Amino acid sequence: MKIGEHIPTFSLEDNKGNWFNSDEFLHKKYFVLFFYPMDFTPTCTKEVCEFRDLNADFTELDAIVVGINGQSTSSHEKFYNKHQLNFPLLSDKGGKLSKLLGIKKKFGLLTPRETFVFNKNGFLIEHIVSNLANTHIEKAIDAIKKDQEN
Template structure:
């Protein structure tokens, strides 16, 4: 997997609105980039809703939250609308960005992994958390790391 201190690889994916998202366009802001297994599953819903409920805190810390899974844009649209998510979900249907970020599979390789990266304003990875369980820990850990980064 990628390591803390490495530049975050740039990528381009489609958003829930069909627009093109480029990580490099967020340079100058901190980014919480989280990879999750699947829309509307219990753990993924808890994680997304926790990011939603604390989204203003992330904004106050100068960070943007971005979620990525292999679900389709249409699936992301439904998931976003159902849970009123204020941040972008990106469709990585071919798993190319997951591979680029070296996100490992979980549960004996049966499930896509759950990994969160905190990327600073310069595009450098400052934190990596890899845990399929404890979905909401991804949110609290990311906030702690962001609080220690220069605004």
């Protein structure tokens, strides 16, 4: 997916068993979709907890943060509860959304660490690919602030 392209419509089940539909937030919120390899691994836990700790900053910018990987909703719920998360974790079983966004799985199995930031109109304004968790958060916040200035 390239900068300026429109977010594909998607619906995925979250850690609570609810369906998250992208169209519900279109024209209302910025989207920060961050893909991470696995629940409960050290680097992924660090990234998810950093998003949790800075979620109020995203809320102030009128953005919704969503964590995504291919693991089950029950794994996500355990991870969510253990780390007292404050945003949904979506299960992309089968990698449908990953494929729509052009994400290529590592070793054919793991979801890579990538973040997509979409503006309220649903257009991609930032795509971050890095193994450094805090880079995703900083760049996502900067992209939203820059978009709001225009």
